Amino acid sequence: MADRHPTHIYQLLFSSNMKPPEYWGRASFAMSDVPQNWSSEATIPAPKASGYQARIAHELEAASVDPLPSSGRIDLFCSRQDTAMSDAKKGPLREFLASQIFVGSSGKILSHIGNMAQGFLRARRQKRAMTTISPKNTTHLDSVAVTAGDRRKPNLALVGTIAVIFLATANCKQTDPNEIGKKILHMPLRSKVSSLDPVRGGTSYSSLAQSVVYEALFEYDYLARPLRLIPRLLEAMPSVDPSKTIYEFTLKKGINFQDDPCFPNGKGREITSNDVFFSMKRMADRANSPKGWWIYNDRIVGFDEFRAKQDERPVGAPFNFDEPVEGFEIIDDYRFRIHLKQPFPQFTYILAMQYTAIVSREAVEYYKEEFDSHPVGTGPFRLVKWIRGSKLIFEKNPTFREEFYPSPPPSALGNVDPSLYQAAGKRIPFLDGIVMYVYEQDQPMWLKFRAKDLDYSQVPAEYFDSIYCPNGNLRSQLSADGIQNYNLELIDFIYRGFNMEDPIWGGFGNGKLLRQAVSLATDINEINDAFYNNTCVVYDGPIPPGLDGYKKGILSPYRGPQIDKAKALLVKAGYPNGKGLPPLVFETSRGGNSQEQGDMLARQLKAIGVELLPNYNSFPELDRKLKRKKAQFFSLAWGTDYPDAENNLALFYGPNEAPGSNNFNYKNPAYDALYEKIRTMDPSAERTAIYEKMRDMVIEDVPAYGSMARIRYYVWNSRLKNMFPEETWYGWHKYLDVEVEP
């Protein structure tokens, strides 16, 4: 008895139609070209009495050869005790062997897997008797090349181990040991953060993530509604000269950049006037692909020229930040002036935008291309870890200046929830850290919120009915869980627009009548109800609720649905019941419920005989068509950049035509003249009156119609304190507080 290692792999199959008993006897098998002892023999039994055909399987055992050969040759011998086999009798058997021999070798793969799995697979040795072939009376019949391998059986431990790993690693709600005893805010981001560089963070979620690290010169009063601008890094609001073109600013003293290796000895230094201008100049550097240059474009004396000069520098030459800009005047380390080309009352709003946050030159030069992911600001938190596309972890900035929660006088309380004042006068930030999780799908975000893994959430549209009663109150189960809510009216302009240069739908002749007819045929309330749970504010014109120039109620004589009136306008335009009118191509973005919205609009317009052809685009495709004036009729939304209607009215200013922000290519000289007048005016009743006049021009000419403003529904768990959400700016996260992790 010899040990056989590590089991057989060869399987020989043969059969014969030959009649017994001529060929039945002992058959022997041997491996050639391999070490000795690779041999076996088996008895070929007589066929069953029922017929002459026999099928015989034989497993050839590998002998104890170590290491196993990877290939070789099998020879079949037939050895009979009586006589040698004649050639005539060998033929049929040989023929059969050539077609039927099979070698099983899947064990090779398992072997490799086993090795990689570090012991999950274990070999099992089998002990089999070994026989040898007798050279006598043996006839060589055939040879077949084979490939060998050891067969190893998977141990059941593999399955068990995997199960254990799953059970051990799965589950559950666990508190991170690093968070125990600390105040950590867990919050969602509904889109990936593309960059932590202020000049490049074009999306609201990038701005949000940046806002806890970087600070702009201004911010908004956390508790004031309507929004009120206040100084953030400044001692006071700037002084403005009588010409309203020179702004003088004074920085607060003692505001330091966060400690970081980019500074000497890793110690953050105090910010100065130079940092403000350095940060502004970065917006002029095209190498940064800045998304916000428009905020400075044609505003500051010498800044456009500075940019043009930098553009013309030799290829490979660095951007010269030391080159002076005429409109940037440094008085000392803390005081500086900015000279504007013409009055621009919204300039201070601009300086509250995240694009204008102050960065340090040391960090930009130290981290170079990696500056994107190494934010070094003056804010209350600093970045600890960023798993792109997954989460960002921030910790409290230990060197953050002494700053306090707002404590306005009682007379200023207004309608704000009194509980928001409980922290008045206390030093901020209250939090030890913030973890921002990226959710590109709504379900996991909502489930994480309900599991109390998130401290606050926005309410996804599909969950609206399960969260709110028909009267708009939270459902009792959520209230019982201590969940609180706030409905934030966004300064939003969702609209359907026309290309005013389109030969049929554009212009101020028949095209205007057609646009008015389309507006009259559209039932915006039905769209609001079907796709927004009736949560949007429907309004007329381009000025959303909350801004000067907005007026509640129906202002437009073309607010639909008024089918008869729409049909009458079509007759007047020369297209009765839409006859002779080519289809109206509707360009809209793909995804969400765009297709259903397109279908509904098509149905509504069909009532007056206008055929709508919806065309669904990716956002870049849609954007491209708009920039090239190729979109006949389109749907889009504009998030107002600062709380002044001037920002929305600029969308219809002629010189802003595509590829500028005037996607409608609306050019009305009277409107343009009014815009040029109001853009240098301070807030006043006179300016508001002009805003209203401009709004009514847009309503009458219908370059856009069907305006809606979204309401963002915020909910938060009882653990979170001081929550008063806002989306015009995001720096308010420094005021939040949470109960300590148990």
Added chain:
Amino acid sequence: MTAYVLRRLLHGIPIILGVTIVTFILFHVFGGNPIASFLGKNATLADIAAMEKEYGFDKSLPLQYLDYLYQIIRFDFGRSFATREPVVDMIISGVGPSLSLTLPALLLTSLISVSIALVSAFFRGQLVDRLLVFLAVIGMSVSFLVYIVLGQYLLAFKLPLFQIHGYEAGFIDRWQYLSLPIIVMVVVGTGYDTRFYRSVMVEETTKDYIVTAFAKGLSRRRVMFVHMLKNASLPIITRMMISVPFLVTGSLLLESFFGIPGMGNMLLTALDQADLPVIKAYTVVISILFVLSNITTDVLYAIFDPRVKLS
């Protein structure tokens, strides 16, 4: 064999070139220039022109294509439009999370579905077989999304056995987040694979050697689980090898729903944002992987089945 592999690798070059041409035409000719949308809503023509120059969009299409080929040769696809990260770094950082999800899922799926297929073939035509086939059909018929939604709600939120969403970079820490998506992937994959492997097994049961084995008096279990499984190894290997490129590409849905920062998630974002450098790099990587996996499959065939000759 070496000559064969080299020859196949050479043959793979035109395939990859073909893929690059199709990709290039699709995105550059039909897709147009996505630069403007990356510069924000108020980008000026000069801003757009500057970024076009930076990314080579100001060159003629043939020159842009040659640039693309040069990028492939150097395996340097430049920087993402959206994040400005080097695309190669993005791919490298995405492969790990994707493999962590797909590799265990593939191994488990194969193990489970082969086992079920064997049992099903073992009880062919009987109640057990019909039940298993029924379950497999259910498994493959129900949408991936349903499993995700139900899995997250029932298993992760209600019970809760798993994490609902998230990811950790640490090799040990990540599994608590990957367990549920792996299970979802296994459930869906098992339905498809079981049907396939069962048909392979059933076909094997008609072969002469099986009858012979039974005639020899071997037990049914031994015939099925020892002899038949060996013979069915080639289709198993083939199917697993076909899956190799998809291991690297990850899963668009699962990665998106579970917040796994893998290749699928990366592609979804890139497609959504028309991030051409990322899309082009991804396409090239996938086509190279397909060519390599095909060659590897053929080589494995020759290794495991002596009837197959590489020539």
